Amino acid sequence: MSVGIRHDDLRRRNRAMVIAAVRRAGQPSRTEIAATTGLSHSTISAISSDLIGEGILAQSKPSEAGALKRGRPQVGLCLNPEAAAVMAVVLSLNFLSVAVIDYAGQVIAEEQRRLDTLTMSREALIGECVAIVRRRLEDPDLDVRSIARIALAIQGITDTEARAMLWSPITPQTDIAFADILEAEFGIPATVENDCNMMAVALRWRDPQRYRDDFIALLLSHGIGMGLVLKGALFTGTHSSGGEFGHMIHRPGGALCRCGRRGCVEAYAGNYAIWRNARMMSEDAEPVDVNDADMRTLAARARESDGPEREAYRKAGEALGYGLGSLFALIDPAPVAMVGVSAAAFDLIEPALREAIAQTAGGQHSKSISFDTEPNELPLIREGCAMRALTFVDQEIFAPGVQAKAGAGKNVA
Amino acid sequence: MSVGIRHDDLRRRNRAMVIAAVRRAGQPSRTEIAATTGLSHSTISAISSDLIGEGILAQSKPSEAGALKRGRPQVGLCLNPEAAAVMAVVLSLNFLSVAVIDYAGQVIAEEQRRLDTLTMSREALIGECVAIVRRRLEDPDLDVRSIARIALAIQGITDTEARAMLWSPITPQTDIAFADILEAEFGIPATVENDCNMMAVALRWRDPQRYRDDFIALLLSHGIGMGLVLKGALFTGTHSSGGEFGHMIHRPGGALCRCGRRGCVEAYAGNYAIWRNARMMSEDAEPVDVNDADMRTLAARARESDGPEREAYRKAGEALGYGLGSLFALIDPAPVAMVGVSAAAFDLIEPALREAIAQTAGGQHSKSISFDTEPNELPLIREGCAMRALTFVDQEIFAPGVQAKAGAGKNVA
DNA sequence: CTCTATTTTTTCGAGCCTCGAAAAAATACT
DNA sequence: AGTATTTTTTCGAGGCTCGAAAAAATAGAG
Incomplete structure (x- = not known):
């Protein structure tokens, strides 16, 4: 109550x-x-x-x-930059990075590291995260007397309280309570955030004009992720980080998705799906990792000639368009930011996407929906993660008084 | 800000x-x-x-x-019942009703009226609404010195500010600013609410145990409507009442929907769609109105033998299941209340619905999702409408101080 | 029937907080 | 140097909530 x-x-x-x-x-x-x-x-x-x-x-x-x-x-x-500092940790496929940010938002230290997240054991994965934080904390060059908060952004599903990663495509491990682990280890309040949500947070700071109260950040990468801001607040599910746009159903019983189900939007628009279609493989073919360079080559080929590559992007656009159409039926149309390597191929995606949206409830506003593209997701995630940590400090440490909920419907601020 | x-x-x-x-x-x-x-x-x-x-x-x-x-x-x-009174007006297909409710929530007067909403002119439709309110206000039997608020629930899309009906299946007219009209006519604050949202409000009052912070009210009737409560607040779109579950896309390019588009959930699960399929008509056949009695007969026949009628309900269940699956991908699973005449046929719908959900992101919780049924939507809408009006009075009249937004993210209360 | 224990409700003073008005501070213009 | 202008601080007034204590209202004990 x-x-x-x-x-x-x-x-x-x-x-x-x-x-x-x-x-x-x-x-x-x-x-x-x-x-x-x-x-x-x-x-x-x-x-x-x-x-x-x-x-x-x-x-x-x-x-x-x-x-x-x-x-x-x-x-x-x-x-006052010296009032505090926060740490933004980003864990994504085969990659771990950390940044120390002062209270005014300036990066004062960084470290990045390649990992083989897909094959690492649970202990190793946790160990790497703890270790990278520890190294920053113990860095003698840096007088970081006061790290007030740690925010860890992770590709995958987190719980509503922002305490744990529930599931992630970057590792077979599930249910890792990173927040508790980091807090126990360092005695610093920590939260675990969904990467796409952090993209949305960052976009709001970067361009408050365009991205204010209602907008959609779509990650077009290996998988399809979404960060959703509605009425000025980050939208999350009732139990998890939610907003699993990529796993809305595009075609019942359709192509095989990385999640094991069939017909998800991602099974048509994820990198692996575009790759699969471009090579005219079966829709049931096991999803494979495709690196960014290969995706760029694919896009180049699609631009050159009207072959299966172009058709693959068309299918991706169609899936995204119908998915957005269904989403718009629920929340009404809103500006969309396309992020990730396939956002660079948005020219190939857009025609089919717009055509699909026109067939849906979003149709009447089809023209007015704006799309923005940003090929590189990592800086956005890092930035959003830092801002999220800082606003936590603002709200909880420097304006204390009541226990505050972690993730939930807080203003993105 | x-x-x-x-x-x-x-x-x-x-x-x-x-x-x-x-x-x-x-x-x-x-x-x-x-x-x-x-x-x-x-x-x-x-x-x-x-x-x-x-x-x-x-x-x-x-x-x-x-x-x-x-x-x-x-x-x-x-x-104190005499502190104020409110009026709940419900406008649905061919039917207009009004109830006067005292501050404690007791109905103290009612009037109901059949109309031919589909063919009425704009003026006639507005006129009837104004007239029915006026009759209640001028009723000499009733000492209603203080109607503090009018809430009008309407089947269809309303704007976020709860000022106007934007579109409705019950009339060809669009964009009627009922709230302004009523306020101008009677000098009483008024709002226009979506019928399914009011169902959700009513459910929350009726059974706060079951329907608290997160749940879905689905209207299975001629069309498919939804009232959605998330984190204790009624969910609305950014521009409209939103939550147009019935017009999420089930099958791209599929069956013809009443809205003119193709493949919407409603084009498989609305009464007209079930009817169309049961009679083995084309999926492109023009939607027709089917009355409740005919639907009940249809359901009875489906229960009797495994013919096209049963298959029609199966298809409806499938569409609803995949739709819910996509919804659950976005918001996580939540309890569902099925309301309306086809909710009485939920036994015919449920198997296919559960099977479909199992194929989606909601699948892992498939078992734990509870469905409740309530065949009669009108009492729910009326009740929700009354409670909404009363809580407005609570918040704005009796606890005044700041201009309050009408519809938006207010607690359902 | 009186007295005591118990629970609810009211009363009262203390401590904060915000506000408006006025004062103080700091600059540009004449 | 004096005046006008704008920003910031100061100060007293008025409200609000809180805790503690008092008052009210009842059940049970003797």
């Missing part, structure tokens, strides 16, 4: 709001913050004075340009 | 919380309310004393049973 509002929640929430305003705006003056939050100048003054005293915010010198106005000049507030 | 919390919001929210607690619990004592809301006894005492003074709540005599305890007996609080 939703709980009443206590008196002290007030300050907590308003502190969080001020911090969020600073994080979004960069160097807002107190007056600006008062305007965006709707709180009075006195309140903003009091709160920001507290936050500065606590070393969370800092005053930044005159806001460069526009200082040609009369009157007392505005003094910009900014995040 | 989400706005800061002002000091006076506090009281407003906590008042709303107390009212909500009373509406949910029936006759809770102040102590119980303190427990469920987490607020202190003093606060609850102050607020409820205010509310009683304003005539919103009333004291009800000793809470009957369980009064065998020592100590000062609890005195139950209840809603």
Whole structure:
């Protein structure tokens, strides 16, 4: 049952709001913050004075340009980079990376590592993650006295509480409670996030104009993943990270999917499916890993001549289009960002995709739906992961008061 | 931009919380309310004393049973029926009904009327709605000095702000701003709600145990509609009422749907589709209205012998199953309530439905998904509509302070 | 029938928090 | 140097919730 509002929640929430305003705006003056939050100048003054005293915010010198106005000049507030630091760990197929980010969002250290995730044992996989974090923590070059949070983004399904990976295509292992493991090991609060959700978070920070309250981030890679933001909040399933767009059913009983079922969107639009179709293999052929270079070659061939390669992309577009159509029936049309290696081949995908959408409930808005492409998913995931960790710090550490739910319907912020 | 919390919001929210607690619990004592809301006894005492003074709540005599305890007996609080009244208008195919409900939720007047919605002009349709409301307002038998709100539930798509019907299968007319029309006519705040959403609201009130934070209400009738509650809030699209489950694509390019497109779930599971298949008509045959009695006869025949009728229900089950599977891929499995005349034939639908779900991402939980059936949708819609109107009154009139959004992500409450 | 134990509800003062108004600070213009 | 203008801080007022204590209302014991 939703709980009443206590008196002290007030300050907590308003502190969080001020911090969020600073994080979004960069160097807002107190007056600006008062305007965006709707709180009075006195309140903003009091709160920001507290936050500065606590070393969370800092005053930044005159806001460069526009200082040609009369009157007392505005003094910009900014995040104090030294207030804290967070760690963003990204675990994807055969690849593990970690970045240390200061409170203002600057990367201050990184490490990347190739692994053979598909064949590693459970212990080895966990061990590598723990080890890479430990190395960053113990790095003598870096004075990271205060890592306030760790966020681990992983390709695959996580639970709603952002505590564990439930299933992932990058490893046969299931149900690894990474959050608990990292917290036990380092005593630092940790969460486990879905990679596509982090893409969505990053897009929202990168381009708040375009990606605000409602949009879709689609990962077109080996598998098909989705990060969905609805009404300004990251959408998650009731038990898991949800949003398994790739496993909506495109054709009942159709092509064999990597998940073992048949007819999923991914079984037509995943890299392995495009590959399978381009080589005129059976739709039942076992999914194989295709590296990015091969996919690019495939796309080039499809552009050259109207052969099976082009047809394979057409089928992918069709599957994605019908899938989006069904999704739009549920949530109404929204802007889409295509991310991943096959997003670079979106020119090959788009015609069939638009044609398919036109056959669906999304049809009437078919023209108005915008698609954006971004071939490289990793930077997005890393960025989103960092922002997620930072906003956790904003909300829980620097505006404390109540236990906060981890993943769920929180604002993407 | 989400706005800061002002000091006076506090009281407003906590008042709303107390009212909500009373509406949910029936006759809770102040102590119980303190427990469920987490607020202190003093606060609850102050607020409820205010509310009683304003005539919103009333004291009800000793809470009957369980009064065998020592100590000062609890005195139950209840809603004062005379605090206000609301009107629930339900517009469905060829049928218009209105009910006046007092603040405690009791129906105090009703009127129902047959119309030929399919052929009526825009003016006539609006006119009938206005007239039926006016008749109730002017009823001399009824001392309805204070209708605080009107909620109109309509089969079809409404906008997110609950101001207008955008499209409906019951009439060729589109974009009727019923809320504005009613408000202009009577000066009473009004909203327009989707019928299936109201079913979901009603289910939540009827059986809060089963239908709490996440569930699906599916209307199996002429068309297929859905009301979806996720994380305790009614799910709506970004522009419209959304949740058009019936128009997710089951088979690309498949059977002709009433919406003019092909392969929608509804084109296999709507009454007209079942009828079409049972009579071995073409999948392209123009959808026709089938009345409930004919559908019941059809179901009886399907139960008798394994002919085309049974096959028609099997196909319906398959379409619903794959549709639910795709939905579950997005939101994870959740309890389902089947409502409407074809819910009475769920025995014929279930086997194929479960088989289909087993082929999808919902498959692993196939066994654990519960289905409930309720053949009659109208009472549910009326009930949900009334509760929606009442909770608006609770939140906006009796706990005022801020302009509140109409439809959106509010708690179903 | 009176007294005591028990439970619910109200009362009261303390402590916060936000707000508006006024004051202070810091600059541009004259 | 003085004035106008804009931003930020200060200060007192008013509200709200909370905890503790008091008051109210009953059941059981003797």
